[in-house]
Amino acid sequence: MATGARPFLLLAFWTMAAPARSPGEEGDGGCYAFSRPVILQGLTDNSKFRAQCSRERLLASFADSMVRLSTANTYSYQKVDLPFQEYVEQMLHPQNPFSMGNDTLYFFGDNNLTEWAPLFRHYSPPPFGLLGTTAAYSFGIAGAGSGVPFHWHGPGFSEVIYGRKRWFLYPPERTPEFHPNKTTLAWLRDTYPALAPSARPLECTVQAGEVLYFPDRWWHATLNLDISVFISTFLS
Secondary structure (H helix, E strand, C coil): CCCCCCCCEEEECCCCCCCCECCCCCCCCCECECCCCEEEECCCCCHHHHHHCCHHHHHHHHCCCEEEEEECCCCCCCEEEEEHHHHHHHCCCCCCCCCEHHHCEEEECCCCCCCCHHHHCCCCCCCCECCCCCCEEEEEEECCCCCCCCECCCCEEEEEEECEEEEEEECCCCCCCCCCCECHHHHHHHCHHHCCHHHCCEEEEEECCEEEEECCCCEEEEEECCCEEEEEEECC
């Protein structure tokens, strides 16, 4: 399937929209309950946040801040701390397609919420939530060809601020064929071409300014097609 293909429901919110829910599902007014992935456009205006996420402004604000990197394998065994400036200047090169997941470091999720609060206060998350939960942010920056192999967790939203991010998703009842220590790039090279059409995942490319909703417990892997800046809002 072509990189730009969109096999998902695509909704455009040019004005504030009421919370959506899947047909046949009961939902409270504040609960976003799609049971399949959805790409959302024009949902919020994050132009100010985007401006704050330029390379120059991030380095001006956080150059000396320590960031925690995770290995790009399914279980993220290893954590490494280093200055943000060092990460930006030395580790945003294109991914080596032959590197193993445990040799590939990736900045996403382990954010010091107090230190990064001046940035996050400019972000407007999707105006949907789940009753009884508190949303949590995970912010990331990564080079072309990087990504996280298949894993699953609770529902949430992922917004691309700069760059493009390709997603591969399977519903909870369909465990994908993958090696937990191979990168998404290696999986795309070695495993994906041999999959029968019926065994292939749902997939799409999320562009800058778009938001992907990922449902609860859906398997997913990601691949950054450019140097990308992105933020996820986890709902549970």
